[in-house]
Amino acid sequence: MKAAIVTIGDEILIGQIVDTNSGFIAKSLDRIGVEVFEMLSISDSREHILNTFLKLQNTVDIVIITGGLGPTKDDITKKTFCDYFEDELVVDTVVLAHVTELIEGFYKRAITQINKDQALVPSKCTVLHNQVGTAPGLWMKKENTVFVSLPGVPFEMKYLIENEIIPKVVRDYHRPYIIHKTILTYGRGESAVAEQIEEWENNLPEFIKLAYLPAPGRVRLRLSVKGTDKQLLEKSIEENVASLTKIIGDIIVGFEDDETLEVILGQILTRQNKTISTAESCTGGTIAQLLSSIPGASSYFKGSVVAYSTEVKQNVLGVSKNLIEEHSVVSAEVAKAMALNVKTLLKTDYAIATTGNAGPSKGDASAEVGTVYIALATPNEVMVEKFDFGQPREKVIDRASVKGLEMLLKEISKKEL
Amino acid sequence: MKAAIVTIGDEILIGQIVDTNSGFIAKSLDRIGVEVFEMLSISDSREHILNTFLKLQNTVDIVIITGGLGPTKDDITKKTFCDYFEDELVVDTVVLAHVTELIEGFYKRAITQINKDQALVPSKCTVLHNQVGTAPGLWMKKENTVFVSLPGVPFEMKYLIENEIIPKVVRDYHRPYIIHKTILTYGRGESAVAEQIEEWENNLPEFIKLAYLPAPGRVRLRLSVKGTDKQLLEKSIEENVASLTKIIGDIIVGFEDDETLEVILGQILTRQNKTISTAESCTGGTIAQLLSSIPGASSYFKGSVVAYSTEVKQNVLGVSKNLIEEHSVVSAEVAKAMALNVKTLLKTDYAIATTGNAGPSKGDASAEVGTVYIALATPNEVMVEKFDFGQPREKVIDRASVKGLEMLLKEISKKEL
Numbered sequence: 054m055k056a057a058i059v060t061i062g063d064e065i066l067i068g069q070i071v072d073t074n075s076g077f078i079a080k081s082l083d084r085i086g087v088e089v090f091e092m093l094s095i096s097d098s099r100e101h102i103l104n105t106f107l108k109l110q111n112t113v114d115i116v117i118i119t120g121g122l123g124p125t126k127d128d129i130t131k132k133t134f135c136d137y138f139e140d141e142l143v144v145d146t147v148v149l150a151h152v153t154e155l156i157e158g159f160y161k162r163a164i165t166q167i168n169k170d171q172a173l174v175p176s177k178c179t180v181l182h183n184q185v186g187t188a189p190g191l192w193m194k195k196e197n198t199v200f201v202s203l204p205g206v207p208f209e210m211k212y213l214i215e216n217e218i219i220p221k222v223v224r225d226y227h228r229p230y231i232i233h234k235t236i237l238t239y240g241r242g243e244s245a246v247a248e249q250i251e252e253w254e255n256n257l258p259e260f261i262k263l264a265y266l267p268a269p270g271r272v273r274l275r276l277s278v279k280g281t282d283k284q285l286l287e288k289s290i291e292e293n294v295a296s297l298t299k300i301i302g303d304i305i306v307g308f309e310d311d312e313t314l315e316v317i318l319g320q321i322l323t324r325q326n327k328t329i330s331t332a333e334s335c336t337g338g339t340i341a342q343l344l345s346s347i348p349g350a351s352s353y354f355k356g357s358v359v360a361y362s363t364e365v366k367q368n369v370l371g372v373s374k375n376l377i378e379e380h381s382v383v384s385a386e387v388a389k390a391m392a393l394n395v396k397t398l399l400k401t402d403y404a405i406a407t408t409g410n411a412g413p414s415k416g417d418a419s420a421e422v423g424t425v426y427i428a429l430a431t432p433n434e435v436m437v438e439k440f441d442f443g444q445p446r447e448k449v450i451d452r453a454s455v456k457g458l459e460m461l462l463k464e465i466s467k468k469e470l
Numbered sequence: 471m472k473a474a475i476v477t478i479g480d481e482i483l484i485g486q487i488v489d490t491n492s493g494f495i496a497k498s499l500d501r502i503g504v505e506v507f508e509m510l511s512i513s514d515s516r517e518h519i520l521n522t523f524l525k526l527q528n529t530v531d532i533v534i535i536t537g538g539l540g541p542t543k544d545d546i547t548k549k550t551f552c553d554y555f556e557d558e559l560v561v562d563t564v565v566l567a568h569v570t571e572l573i574e575g576f577y578k579r580a581i582t583q584i585n586k587d588q589a590l591v592p593s594k595c596t597v598l599h600n601q602v603g604t605a606p607g608l609w610m611k612k613e614n615t616v617f618v619s620l621p622g623v624p625f626e627m628k629y630l631i632e633n634e635i636i637p638k639v640v641r642d643y644h645r646p647y648i649i650h651k652t653i654l655t656y657g658r659g660e661s662a663v664a665e666q667i668e669e670w671e672n673n674l675p676e677f678i679k680l681a682y683l684p685a686p687g688r689v690r691l692r693l694s695v696k697g698t699d700k701q702l703l704e705k706s707i708e709e710n711v712a713s714l715t716k717i718i719g720d721i722i723v724g725f726e727d728d729e730t731l732e733v734i735l736g737q738i739l740t741r742q743n744k745t746i747s748t749a750e751s752c753t754g755g756t757i758a759q760l761l762s763s764i765p766g767a768s769s770y771f772k773g774s775v776v777a778y779s780t781e782v783k784q785n786v787l788g789v790s791k792n793l794i795e796e797h798s799v800v801s802a803e804v805a806k807a808m809a810l811n812v813k814t815l816l817k818t819d820y821a822i823a824t825t826g827n828a829g830p831s832k833g834d835a836s837a838e839v840g841t842v843y844i845a846l847a848t849p850n851e852v853m854v855e856k857f858d859f860g861q862p863r864e865k866v867i868d869r870a871s872v873k874g875l876e877m878l879l880k881e882i883s884k885k886e887l
Contacts, residue, residue: 064683064692067497076488082485089485093509125682159860162662167665235486268623341755345754356786359774362773
């Protein structure tokens with residue numbers, strides 16, 4: 054079963070926003086064995102939408118379209134959808150009741166004609182009810198291809214994918230198993246790894262696909278298989294990972310499934326009944342935000358002190374003025390003191406601390422732009438590492454936050470063996 | 471002049487990574503008047519790459535391709551490029567010298583055959599020299615369309631776009647002006663805004679395109695024009711923004727393209743020489759993260775206490791046990807105490823506090839899922855509002871964070887009049 058994902062909206066084509074919807078949809082489809090053949094971003098133009106539909110018709114089994122379903126004049130997807138299917142818009146009474154309840158009951162506003170128009174749907178479509186917004190999803194089939202139109206607002210799109218599309222596809226279509234296994238390696242470059250595993254790679258069975266995903270300082274190797282015999286697929290992946298580990302076991306640090314770092318950390322901390330806090334300077338609360346984004350985080354995440362100013366590092370975290378003056382505020386010593394002190398203050402088992410200069414300017418700190426110290430306090434010790442994350446600012450904040458979580462993961466994983 | 475952007479790599483199609491390269495390229499092209507017609511993500515498959523090239527041939531003036539240029543076996547773009555142009559790979563001596571210098575001189579490793587193969591390029595192509603990596607960019611023309619192949623590593627791609635592609639396009643092509651003006655409004659929904667400006671919208675000249683970009687709590691209105699007479703374009707945008715301001719001036723908070731709520735707050739706080747801190751429970755550091763994401767934030771953002779657990783609210787923020795027991799931890803009284811206490815503790819002029827239940831489960835809190843109290847402490851008083859943000863969890867966190875910033879904006883804007 055093959056899918057295409059189409060995003061409609063000029064804001065993506067002019068680079069005003071980055072399309073994150075398509076990635077979410079792709080991951081959701083991949084997980085149930087649907088192969089994504091192509092992703093497209095096209096303009097809010099009737100002609101372009103119709104041409105794209107025509108091209109995908111009978112090429113893929115399902116086309117998932119996001120965007121252009123809002124109530125305003127520039128949102129033309131619904132009308133174009135109707136044209137493509139030679140259909141007309143009719144009022145869906147269930148949607149109208151839901152929109153009315155949402156606007157009048159929840160938002161306490163008078164309902165307007167624009168609101169009411171959200172309940173207009175093509176007469177032949179299957180309506181996918183959007184419980185978290187006003188624009189419904191639309192499901193229509195033409196010859197061998199289903200076209201699904203979803204609102205572009207991320208949480209509404211996600212709601213419909215998880216609660217309507219995925220269950221419906223699982224029920225209605227026969228799909229193979231798709232299994233990926235991603236191996237994380239640190240400390241050796243892409244071409245060096247490739248040379249080392251060349252023979253292993255040449256001996257991989259035809260049905261296993263290998264991909265190299267390089268990033269500064271690390272290479273991820275992804276093995277992918279597709280087929281009907283789940284056990285056989287799993288076994289072949291397992292055997293080949295084992296033989297790979299014999300060759301480059303020294304640089305393999307873990308395996309990545311679909312879970313994000315925050316989810317994995319949450320699972321391990323819950324299992325170990327341990328707690329975590331953070332003291333953040335240059336990351337400004339990003340680590341706290343990542344940790345607390347997971348449902349159930351309150352059982353292991355107690356809180357943070359975002360000590361953006363030196364004063365807060367002294368007054369709230371109790372880092373001594375002398376220590377700061379002696380080593381400067383961006384230093385290994387201050388990072389360690391921040392981690393130890395927040396661990397004590399918030400009474401947690403572990404604590405992550407960051408201090409650095411995210412840039413873009415050097416400011417009053419003596420530290421170079423991009424320099425970050427990250428400390429991890431554990432029940433028994435405190436460790437610190439220095440990094441140079443370069444620029445831009447957002448990359449420094451992002452990489453420092455991920456690195457802090459990785460240091461914690463490495464530490465608590467030891468206890469899992 | 472029209473462009474297409476093509477990303478090659480299964481990692482995007484299975485949702486393993488989000489494509490951010492295309493957005494960067496789109497923005498860079500838009501800025502010099504090149505219209506991006508379409509963005510595509512396709513698989514690492516020879517057939518799919520060739521079909522895509524064929525479809526775009528003579529449809530657009532330039533196709534910019536990223537990905538699949540690495541040294542490993544799964545990177546097939548270069549070979550496929552050669553096939554499409556009926557060309558053969560030859561060694562480029564300048565690239566070879568650069569790769570050798572990088573590997574042997576900078577990384578201090580022995581150069582391997584895989585490294586050397588990075589210097590193979592199609593014989594008829596114009597080589598775009600990549601000073602920050604080993605894979606060069608390739609520029610080749612067939613009939614009316616230029617195809618440019620770039621490495622997928624973001625900073626290498628950016629280097630080649632900024633230093634090679636953009637200067638070359640500016641030099642070689644005649645392009646119109648493209649101007650966008652984005653108006654930020656806060657506090658009124660998309661459909662309410664649309665109804666209010668309906669007449670204005672109907673009277674917009676044909677060549678001005680209007681787009682609505684809604685997000686929780688705010689709507690951005692983007693006006694776009696394209697043409698050869700820059701002055702005329704600017705004048706028409708200016709006039710129409712002025713007439714729009716007469717209608718919805720009360721909700722317009724800013725203009726420029728990249729200005730977010732955090733940026734505007736930063737500008738006003740800097741101008742007024744005031745400082746801000748936050749005490750966050752259910753938002754888990756998200757408000758701190760937003761405030762600190764802005765360069766120069768350290769001049770007005772002092773820090774935060776993320777008081778995720780009740781214990782931290784008591785021990786660090788000094789909210790009394792009695793108050794919590796009497797009103798419950800999710801209450802107007804606790805929100806007010808959190809705001810007042812963090813303001814005192816961090817010595818700031820303003821403070822935002824949040825306490826609520828982001829869900830998905832009710833947990834041990836007595837508060838309903840989605841209920842959030844947000845308090846704002848000012849130099850003279852403290853105010854609090856109760857909200858029901860519904861579900862899902864990420865929406866509650868996102869909307870509560872934006873709402874907290876909006877309460878601050880509303881308050882400090884008064885001083886600007």
